[in-house]
Amino acid sequence: xxxxxNLQRSYKYMMFASKMPSLRIDxxxxxxxxxxDYFGNPQWQGYCSKCHREQMQRQRKAEKASSATLxxxxxxxxxxxxxLTSHSSFSKFEEKRLRQSETLKKANLLKFSVFKKSNTxxxxxxxEKRPPEFKIPALVNExxxxxxRARFPQLPAQVDRDAxxxxxxxxxxxxxxxxVMTVDELSERVQRQYQRFxxxxxxxxxxxxxxxxxxxxxxxxxxKHAMTYLHELPSVVFSPSGTDDERLDRAMSERIQQLSWVGxxxxxxxxxxxxxxxxxxxxxxxxxxxxxxxxxxxxGKLARVRRACRHVLRLCSAAPxxxxxxxxxxxxxxxxxxxxxxxxxxNFVTRFCNAQRLMTGEGGYYFxxxxxxxxxxxxxxxxxxxxxxxxFDCYMAMPASIGGSSWAAALSLCGAAREAxxxxxAARRLLQHAADLQAAxxxxxxxxxxxxxxxxxxxxDVLAKTPLEIxxxxxxxxxxxxxxISTAPLIDxxxxxxxxxxxxxxxxxxxxxxxxTVPVEPKELNVTLDPPEDEPKLNILGFEVIDRQSPSxxxxxxDQTWDLKRTNSLELLTPSPLxxxxxxxxSIDELMTPDDFGNxxxxxxxxxxxxxxxxxxxxxxxxxxxxxPKSEPKDPFSPDALKKTQTFDPFAxxxxxxxxxxIDSFDEFSFVDQKHKETDPFEVVHRGQDPFSPVEWNxxxxxxxxxxxxxxxxxxxxxxxxxxxxxxxxxxSPLQPQSSGRPN
Amino acid sequence: xSTAASGTHNFKVVLLGEGCVGKTSLLxxxxxxxxxxxxxxxxxxxxxxxxxxxxxxxVNLSIWDTAGQEKFHALGPIYxxxxxxxxxxxxITDEDSFGKxxxxxxxxxxxxxxxxxLTIAGNKIDLEHERTVPLEEAESYAAMVGAQxxxxxxxxxxxxxxLFLDLTRTMIERHEQNAQADTNRTSQVLVVDDEAxxxxxxxxxxxxxx
Numbered sequence: 042x043x044x045x046x047n048l049q050r051s052y053k054y055m056m057f058a059s060k061m062p063s064l065r066i067d068x069x070x071x072x073x074x075x076x077x078d079y080f081g082n083p084q085w086q087g088y089c090s091k092c093h094r095e096q097m098q099r100q101r102k103a104e105k106a107s108s109a110t111l112x113x114x115x116x117x118x119x120x121x122x123x124x125l126t127s128h129s130s131f132s133k134f135e136e137k138r139l140r141q142s143e144t145l146k147k148a149n150l151l152k153f154s155v156f157k158k159s160n161t162x163x164x165x166x167x168x169e170k171r172p173p174e175f176k177i178p179a180l181v182n183e184x185x186x187x188x189x190r191a192r193f194p195q196l197p198a199q200v201d202r203d204a205x206x207x208x209x210x211x212x213x214x215x216x217x218x219x220x221v222m223t224v225d226e227l228s229e230r231v232q233r234q235y236q237r238f239x240x241x242x243x244x245x246x247x248x249x250x251x252x253x254x255x256x257x258x259x260x261x262x263x264x265k266h267a268m269t270y271l272h273e274l275p276s277v278v279f280s281p282s283g284t285d286d287e288r289l290d291r292a293m294s295e296r297i298q299q300l301s302w303v304g305x306x307x308x309x310x311x312x313x314x315x316x317x318x319x320x321x322x323x324x325x326x327x328x329x330x331x332x333x334x335x336x337x338x339x340x341g342k343l344a345r346v347r348r349a350c351r352h353v354l355r356l357c358s359a360a361p362x363x364x365x366x367x368x369x370x371x372x373x374x375x376x377x378x379x380x381x382x383x384x385x386x387x388n389f390v391t392r393f394c395n396a397q398r399l400m401t402g403e404g405g406y407y408f409x410x411x412x413x414x415x416x417x418x419x420x421x422x423x424x425x426x427x428x429x430x431x432x433f434d435c436y437m438a439m440p441a442s443i444g445g446s447s448w449a450a451a452l453s454l455c456g457a458a459r460e461a462x463x464x465x466x467a468a469r470r471l472l473q474h475a476a477d478l479q480a481a482x483x484x485x486x487x488x489x490x491x492x493x494x495x496x497x498x499x500x501x502d503v504l505a506k507t508p509l510e511i512x513x514x515x516x517x518x519x520x521x522x523x524x525x526i527s528t529a530p531l532i533d534x535x536x537x538x539x540x541x542x543x544x545x546x547x548x549x550x551x552x553x554x555x556x557x558t559v560p561v562e563p564k565e566l567n568v569t570l571d572p573p574e575d576e577p578k579l580n581i582l583g584f585e586v587i588d589r590q591s592p593s594x595x596x597x598x599x600d601q602t603w604d605l606k607r608t609n610s611l612e613l614l615t616p617s618p619l620x621x622x623x624x625x626x627x628s629i630d631e632l633m634t635p636d637d638f639g640n641x642x643x644x645x646x647x648x649x650x651x652x653x654x655x656x657x658x659x660x661x662x663x664x665x666x667x668x669x670p671k672s673e674p675k676d677p678f679s680p681d682a683l684k685k686t687q688t689f690d691p692f693a694x695x696x697x698x699x700x701x702x703x704i705d706s707f708d709e710f711s712f713v714d715q716k717h718k719e720t721d722p723f724e725v726v727h728r729g730q731d732p733f734s735p736v737e738w739n740x741x742x743x744x745x746x747x748x749x750x751x752x753x754x755x756x757x758x759x760x761x762x763x764x765x766x767x768x769x770x771x772x773x774s775p776l777q778p779q780s781s782g783r784p785n
Numbered sequence: 786x787s788t789a790a791s792g793t794h795n796f797k798v799v800l801l802g803e804g805c806v807g808k809t810s811l812l813x814x815x816x817x818x819x820x821x822x823x824x825x826x827x828x829x830x831x832x833x834x835x836x837x838x839x840x841x842x843x844v845n846l847s848i849w850d851t852a853g854q855e856k857f858h859a860l861g862p863i864y865x866x867x868x869x870x871x872x873x874x875x876x877i878t879d880e881d882s883f884g885k886x887x888x889x890x891x892x893x894x895x896x897x898x899x900x901x902x903l904t905i906a907g908n909k910i911d912l913e914h915e916r917t918v919p920l921e922e923a924e925s926y927a928a929m930v931g932a933q934x935x936x937x938x939x940x941x942x943x944x945x946x947x948l949f950l951d952l953t954r955t956m957i958e959r960h961e962q963n964a965q966a967d968t969n970r971t972s973q974v975l976v977v978d979d980e981a982x983x984x985x986x987x988x989x990x991x992x993x994x995x
Contacts, residue, residue: 080896253793309854354831363809364800364831364850368857400867401795401847406832409849413860425856 090225097223178270181208185266192262193255199247204259207238208267215267219277224284228392231278235395238263257398261340264395269337271393278393280385289384297379297418302436304448307426310369312356314451317458319356324455326352327378334381339394342386343404349374350407364410372414377448387412793843796956799865801889802874803882804853807908810939811874812850815949837953844953861889862896870902870956872948873932875923877907878915883923890930902959903932904952911938 073081079089088096182205189201211234218227242248242256251259271278280286305312313319329349336342350367353374357366380386390399390408399405417425423433800808813830835846851857851864865871873889875882886905893901905927907918927934933951937944 362831363812364852365804365809365854367831368852368860369854396867397795400797401834401845403832403834406847406849409863410831413852413857413863416860416863417857420859427856 094226097226101221181212181266181270185262188266189262193259196251196255196259197247200251200259203241203245203247204263207241208263211238211263211267212270215271216274216277219281224281224392227278227281231393232396235260235264235397239397260395261398265338265340268339268393269341272337272389279389280382284388286385286388290382293384293415293419294379294381297376297383299437300376300418300421301449302439303373303376303421303426305373307428308369308373309427310357310366310373312370312373314448320451320455321458322352322356323374323377324452324459326350326356326374327452330374330378330380333386339390340398340404342390343394343398343402343408346411347404347407350410368410368413368417371410372417375411375414375418377452383415387415793845794957794960795845796847796870796953796960797868798846798848798870798872798952798956799868800848800850800872800874801861801865801886801893802853802872803876803879803885804855806853806874806876806879806882807939808850808853808872808874811872811906811908811937811945811948812848814939814942814945815848835949837950839950839953839957842957844957846949846953848949861892865893865897865901868897868901869960870904870952872904872906872952874906874908875918876909877918877923877936878909878912880917883918887926890932894930899931900959900963902952902955903930904948904955905932905934906944906948907934907936909938909940910936910943911941 073079073087073089073092075088075092077089077092079091081087081089082093086093086096185205185208186201189196189204193200211231214234215227215231218230222230239256239260242251242259248256268278276282280290305314312323326349329345329352333342333345333349336345350371353370354362354367356370356374375383387408391412399408423430426433428436800812802808809830812833815835816830816833831850833846833848835848837844837846849864849868851861871889871893873886875886890903890905893903905923907923924934933955935944935948935951937948939945
């Protein structure tokens, strides 16, 4: 056991001995200062490990003794956070630790949740004297758990638990000991922990079925997680305070900078700067070396070094690269890379990586080569570069910025090339993305087109099924406003056609004006207005009226009762299934009605009335709503209707006179007419006038658009009206009185 | 250190010798049974992990090539620390290389004592007619320093396998001897207070987690 550390230290001595004038090791340089047969180490003040430990123990005993005499004041000082003027490096070291532990405690209080309990308990078990200072974040355990599941799914949960327990106790142990031990003792302790885990794996029944390869993986796994956590703690394992690591880092960095003039010819390695592939490989190797610092665990750092060295090996031109080629090339790479915190990283790996792997694995081999390279750089002389001493001194005296410009340029070129490559890749991705977007947009456009076509087709189909018939249906409304509502939907289906024929006939005959334009629609409009007039009749003869309407709604007029029901409530509902036509007719009728009234009737009668109606017309929805409700209320409001009819009466006769004959010709109208001759004629007249007047007048007024658009809008509006019959009821009433007022 | 958990021996062997004596060729021959094959462009001949089974004992051999240039000589200790065996290669046609071997032997014995198994390999016996290192001298020197001596030819594939096999056997013997001494020593050393508490914690927390 004594030899291991000895060798390690001797190697370190090689690396960091700064006095060495030549590369030859002199026996006396290596020996322990105590004069024992073992080798010494500068970090141990020139003692060998054994003597150094004895020395340290003596020192610590002395410290303990001194602190035992004055324990409280020191503690107080630290608690107050006062700046101690530390005389010995050791007290400074302690102070730093304490401060750090406090900050850690704070951080951990926030982080800890799950494992808090067991942690403290563990800690109390292991050392009851000192209060728990550190708590390992649950994150470590969680991370281990998840990674274990991913990497060793076949292993039993017991193994996982063992590993986590070990890592936990391991971390706690290291943190505890970091306060009191030197780095090298800590390193030995860590190595012993690794061995302990190995032994545990050999002896524990949990690991009985685990083969040796998996055990090695488990070892790495444990090491990785323990060290990854510890690595992040400042100055515990990575460039720990109490060592020269940080200073050596700076020194090494400066040294490498100073040696930037060293070229491939000095090292006798065959690198071709003009070769692009060679440059790229070198660049990759350098970036891997630079990445070593950011890798958290020793395993990760080793992996980086391994990758870097593989690149370097490919860099060597000889077919199977030998160590003779590898080392110079690696030295050159390190010189060009100047990795940050190189010494700290190397020391960290040397101390806390599982020694087993460092000695045997491929990573260990490459890492050793890196150590060699660093050592060589550290002790580089004119002799080792086969240079004249004067020339070497000249180079060394030269400002660092001058040397190595060619390679630096080549490498920066490489970096630029790589960046360009990345940019190109990004651009390609963007282009691809844009292309995708474009394709999607086109797809969308085509979808929209096809959708439009489909819609158009459907609309056409629907139109083909139920388009023109609407107009005739409007004739029905004559019966009465109440009837109108009911009739409008009814009209759509079958009756409309029947009525169409009659309408045109009456129109021309009854009134010249209406006859010109489309008779059908206007007639309906008229009907809506008229119904109030008819209402009295409806009230009286409600059933009859309904009967008449029913046929209009459904071609077969036979079911009178049904029709009645429909008229009242169903009308509103029915329009939607029936299609646009009924609504259109209604809306148009409604729209028209005001105009018609105005146009047809106004010439003879009142213009004021028209204005009111026009407003409603312009907003198709409103007009519809108003109209629909009007129709509804009429039926239920038979009494109102009666009143209205009375008012209307005067109006009706004027318009109706001419139409009477035509109206009579229609079946339904004829019925109505027969029952209420006064209203009927009015209605007829209105119808005739309405259709004509709206079409013509509207055209003149530019209302054509309204009409064409109105059907669809109206249909929807009608539905709404259905929902709120009450509002409809309210709305129609004003209109009716107005209309009635006109005649007056 | 060199015994893995499951009884597999892990041995580290370094190849030492002056540049151009054929270290890499020896290694290559042992790896791939090929000599200077141009197709081995991707292969690296600097490091080899070889698994052997000798008398039922599993051995994991890690063979490290080293840079032989004179200017890197000082780096030797970094290479050979903690190694279980060393193969010192010289060129029978080059007397200087044999002198180098002598230096290495001295250094190794100083640094590593008798823990390391030394094997001296006189390479390039296919160039027997150009031999400059007398056969007797080499063998007597090897015997004197307690090293095995082999004549090899990487080119003709002579003696390479034997060299590594014999070295491995010797290392196993040496290791088993040391293991006994080691256990004695570790029993003394490991009594140190460290071992007990961690074991305790692992037990406790193990129970708790159950």
